[in-house]
Amino acid sequence: xxxxxxxxxxxxxxxxxxxxxxxxxxxxxxxxxxxxxxxxxxxxxxxxxxxxxxxxxxxxxxxxxxxxxxxxxxxxxxxxxxxxxxxxxxxxxxxxxxxxxxxxxxxxxxxxxxxxxxxxxxxxxxxxxxxxxxxxxxxxxxxxxxxxxxxxxxxxxxxxxxxxxxxxxxxxxxxxxxxxxxxxxxxxxxxxxxxxxxxxxxxxxxxxxxxxxxxxxxxxxxxxxxxxxxxxxxxxxxxxxxxxxxxxxxxxxxxxxxxxxxxxxxxxxxxxxxxxxxxxxxxxxxxxxxxxxxxxxxxxxxxxxxxxxxxxxxxxxxxxxxxxxxxx
Amino acid sequence: xxxxxxxxxxxxxxxxxxxxxxxxxxxxxxxxxxxxxxxxxxxxxxxxxxxxxxxxxxxxxxxxxxxxxxxxxxxxxxxxxxxxxxxxxxxxxxxxxxxxxxxxxxxxxxxxxxxxxxxxxxxxxxxxxxxxxxxxxxxxxxxxxxxxxxxxxxxxxxxxxxxxxxxxxxxxxxxxxxxxxxxxxxxxxxxxxxxxxxxxxxxxxxxxxxxxxxxxxxxxxxxxxxxxxxxxxxxxxxxxxxxxxxxxxxxxxxxxxxxxxxxxxxxxxxxxxxxxxxxxxxxxxxxxxxxxxxxxxxxxxxxxxxxxxxxxxxxxxxxxxxxxxxxxxxxxxxxxxxxxxxxxxxxxxxxxxxxxxxxxxxxxxxxxx
Ligand SMILES: Nc1ncnc2c1ncn2[C@@H]1O[C@H](COP(=O)(O)OP(=O)(O)O)[C@@H](O)[C@H]1O
Ligand SMILES: [Mg+2]
Numbered sequence: 001x002x003x004x005x006x007x008x009x010x011x012x013x014x015x016x017x018x019x020x021x022x023x024x025x026x027x028x029x030x031x032x033x034x035x036x037x038x039x040x041x042x043x044x045x046x047x048x049x050x051x052x053x054x055x056x057x058x059x060x061x062x063x064x065x066x067x068x069x070x071x072x073x074x075x076x077x078x079x080x081x082x083x084x085x086x087x088x089x090x091x092x093x094x095x096x097x098x099x100x101x102x103x104x105x106x107x108x109x110x111x112x113x114x115x116x117x118x119x120x121x122x123x124x125x126x127x128x129x130x131x132x133x134x135x136x137x138x139x140x141x142x143x144x145x146x147x148x149x150x151x152x153x154x155x156x157x158x159x160x161x162x163x164x165x166x167x168x169x170x171x172x173x174x175x176x177x178x179x180x181x182x183x184x185x186x187x188x189x190x191x192x193x194x195x196x197x198x199x200x201x202x203x204x205x206x207x208x209x210x211x212x213x214x215x216x217x218x219x220x221x222x223x224x225x226x227x228x229x230x231x232x233x234x235x236x237x238x239x240x241x242x243x244x245x246x247x248x249x250x251x252x253x254x255x256x257x258x259x260x261x262x263x264x265x266x267x268x269x270x271x272x273x274x275x276x277x278x279x280x281x282x283x284x285x286x287x288x289x290x291x292x293x294x295x296x297x298x299x300x301x302x303x304x305x306x307x308x309x310x311x312x313x314x315x316x317x318x319x320x321x322x323x324x325x326x327x328x
Numbered sequence: 329x330x331x332x333x334x335x336x337x338x339x340x341x342x343x344x345x346x347x348x349x350x351x352x353x354x355x356x357x358x359x360x361x362x363x364x365x366x367x368x369x370x371x372x373x374x375x376x377x378x379x380x381x382x383x384x385x386x387x388x389x390x391x392x393x394x395x396x397x398x399x400x401x402x403x404x405x406x407x408x409x410x411x412x413x414x415x416x417x418x419x420x421x422x423x424x425x426x427x428x429x430x431x432x433x434x435x436x437x438x439x440x441x442x443x444x445x446x447x448x449x450x451x452x453x454x455x456x457x458x459x460x461x462x463x464x465x466x467x468x469x470x471x472x473x474x475x476x477x478x479x480x481x482x483x484x485x486x487x488x489x490x491x492x493x494x495x496x497x498x499x500x501x502x503x504x505x506x507x508x509x510x511x512x513x514x515x516x517x518x519x520x521x522x523x524x525x526x527x528x529x530x531x532x533x534x535x536x537x538x539x540x541x542x543x544x545x546x547x548x549x550x551x552x553x554x555x556x557x558x559x560x561x562x563x564x565x566x567x568x569x570x571x572x573x574x575x576x577x578x579x580x581x582x583x584x585x586x587x588x589x590x591x592x593x594x595x596x597x598x599x600x601x602x603x604x605x606x607x608x609x610x611x612x613x614x615x616x617x618x619x620x621x622x623x624x625x626x627x628x629x630x631x632x633x634x635x636x637x638x639x640x641x642x643x644x645x646x647x648x649x650x651x652x653x654x655x656x657x658x659x660x661x662x663x664x665x666x667x668x669x670x671x672x673x674x675x676x677x678x679x680x681x682x683x684x685x686x687x688x689x690x691x692x693x694x695x696x697x
Binding site: 221223224226227228229230231232233234237241242245246248 | 379380381400401402406407408410411412414415416417418427428431432475479
C-alpha cells in the first residue's frame with residue numbers, strides 16, 4: 001500500500017517534469033511560429049517579449065505578488081485582520097530582542113564578510129604559488145558543498161560541552177582541557193556564542209570567496225606582475241597596488257554576495273542555539289515571530305526590513321556588474 | 329650605464345629543458361646590443377635572467393663587476409619593456425610611469441617633473457590622463473618605453489617591443505628607439521626574432537640558436553663574415569644560397585664543384601684553399617651577389633652560370649628571381665629591376681666570385697668568407 005502510493009508519487013513527479021518542461025518548449029515553439037508569420041517590422045519588436053513574458057509572469061506570480069502581500073501584511077495585526085499602521089515597524093526597531101538581533105547581524109556582516117573575503121584573498125594569492133594547488137583549493141572549497149544545517153550539525157560536535165571532570169567529546173573543549181584550561185560552553189557563554197556561530201559561516205564562505213578570487217588572481221597577466229617587480233615593487237606592494245586594484249570588481253561581487261547570504265542566514269542559528277542566549281539574528285527573529293508566535297504582522301515587518309537592507313547591496317552589485325561589462 | 333657580463337650562464341627549466349647553454353657575452357656601457365634568433369632559441373630566457381625574473385641555473389651574471397645571480401629585479405637597476413607592454417590597466421598613463429618612482433620614494437614634484445619630461449620626449453603628454461585601454465598599440469608601446477626611461481635605469485631591456493605594431497609604425501618606432509639610445513647613452517639590450525631590426529638597430533648583434541650563442545659582432549661583420557651556416561642563413565633576407573660542393577684541382581685550375589655549378593676559384597686566393605681539396609664543403613653565396621650580366625657593376629669577379637627562371641617577384645626597387653639549375657638545384661637572386669626576367673626563360677647569370685663563403689659540411693663552420 002505504502003509502496004504503491006510512493007510509486008504513484010514518483011510517476012506523478014516525472015509526469016510533472018515532462019509536462020512542465022515540454023509545455024514550456026511547446027509554448028515557445030508555438031509563440032515563435034505565430035510571431036514568424038508577422039511582417040518583419042512588428043516581429044522584431046514583439047519577438048523579445050514572446051520570450052520574456054513567461055518568465056515575467058512566473059516572477060510576478062511567485063516573487064512580486066508575495067512581496068507586495070508581505071508589505072501589506074506588515075501594516076496589519078497578528079491575524080491580518082485590522083490595520084495597525086507602523087506599530088509592527090516600531091516593534092521591529094525598538095524591541096529589546098530585535099535590537100540584540102540587529103547588533104548580532106551587524107557583527108555577522110562585518111566579521112563573516114571581512115574575514116571570509118580577507119582570508120579567501122590571502123589564500124587565493126598564496127595558493128597560486130603552491131605545488132598542490134588543486135588539492136589545497138579543493139580542501140578549502142569543500143565546506144561550500146555542505147548545507148548550512150549539515151555544517152551546523154558538524155559544528156555542534158566541535159563545540160560540544162561536558163562538565164569539567166568528564167571526558168570532553170567536543171574537539172575544541174578536548175583541546176582546551178588538554179592544554180589545562182576549563183572547558184568552555186561555546187554555545188551558552190554569551191561572550192563567545194555569537195562568535196562561535198559566525199565562525200561556522202566563515203568556514204563555509206571562505207572557500208567560496210577563495211575560488212572566485214583565485215580565478216580573478218589568475219586572470220592577472222604574469223607580465224604585469226613582473227613589470228611591477230622590475231619597477232621595484234616588493235611582494236607586499238604588488239599585492240596592495242597591483243593585485244587588489246586589478247581584482248577589485250570581483251572583490252566587490254564576492255563581498256556583496258556574502259553580505260546577502262549573511263542577511264538571510266537563520267539555519268545556523270536555528271540548529272545551534274535556537275536563537276537563545278542572545279544569538280538571534282534578524283532572519284531568525286522573523287521566523288520566530290511568524291511561525292512560533294504566529295504574529296504575521298510583526299514577521300512581515302521584519303521581512304520587509306530585511307528586504308530593504310538587501311536592496312542597496314543588490315544595486316551595488318548590479319551596477320558593478322554593468323561597469324565590468326562595459327569595460328570588457 | 330651598466331657593464332654586463334654573462335659568464336657561462338646556463339638556464340635549465342624545471343622540466344629539464346636547457347633553454348640557454350653556456351652563454352658568454354659582454355655588453356659595454358653604452359651599447360645597443362641586439363639579441364636575435366629564431367623563435368624559441370632562448371632570447372627571452374636570457375633577457376629574463378638578466379632582469380632577475382628567471383633564476384640562473386649555472387654560471388655567473390655580473391652587472392658593473394658585481395655578481396648579481398641572487399639579486400632581485402629591484403636591486404639590479406634595470407628597466408624592461410615587455411612584448412605585451414604589460415602596462416598596469418588600472419592606472420592612468422601618468423600613474424603607470426610614476427609607479428616605479430613612487431616605489432623609490434621620489435618626492436611628488438620631482439615625479440611630476442620627470443614624468444612630464446619623459447612624456448614630452450616620447451610625444452605622449454596629451455595621453456597622461458588616459459587608461460591603457462584607451463590607447464592604440466603604438467601609443468601603448470610609447471608608454472611602455474616611457475615607463476622605462478622615467479626611472480633613468482642603468483640598462484634597458486626590451487623583448488620584441490615592436491612585434492605588435494603594424495609594419496609602418498614599426499619602421500618609425502625603430503628609428504625612434506635608435507635616436508632614444510643616442511640621446512640617453514645607456515645600455516640597451518634588445519631582443520628580436522627579426523634580423524632586419526637587428527641589422528638596423530644594433531651597434532652589435534648577438535645571434536642565438538637553440539640556446540647557444542652563435543656569434544657576436546657588428547652588423548657589418550656579421551653579415552660579411554658569418555661564423556657558421558646558421559648565422560649566414562639567418563642574417564639577410566632573402567637568405568644565402570647554399571650548395572653542397574667539393575674543391576677540385578685539375579692542372580692549374582681550381583674549381584668549386586657543386587654538380588651543375590662549376591665555379592673556378594680566383595687565382596689570387598687559390599693557395600689559401602689548398603688544404604680544403606677533397607673535403608665535403610658547403611658553398612654559400614648571397615642573392616645580391618648574383619647578377620644579371622647586363623646590369624652587373626664593375627669590380628666583381630663574374631662567373632657565368634646557365635639557369636632557368638622559375639619564379640619572379642617584382643619588388644619595384646629590385647627583382648627577386650628563383651632559378652633552377654640543370655640538376656634541379658634551386659637558388660635565388662636579387663637582380664636589377666630592369667632585368668624583366670620571365671618564368672621558363674633560360675638565362676645566364678653572373679656569380680660574383682669575390683663574395684662567396686665556404687663552410688665545412690660536417691661542422692657547418694666557416695672555412696673561408
Ligand atoms: N617555463 C618554462 N619551462 C620549460 N620550458 C620553457 C619555459 N619557458 C620557455 N621554455 C622553453 O625554452 C625555450 C626558449 O624559450 P624563450 O627564451 O622564450 O625563446 P625565445 O624568446 O627566443 O623565443 C623554448 O623552447 C621554450 O619552449
Ligand atoms: Mg621570446
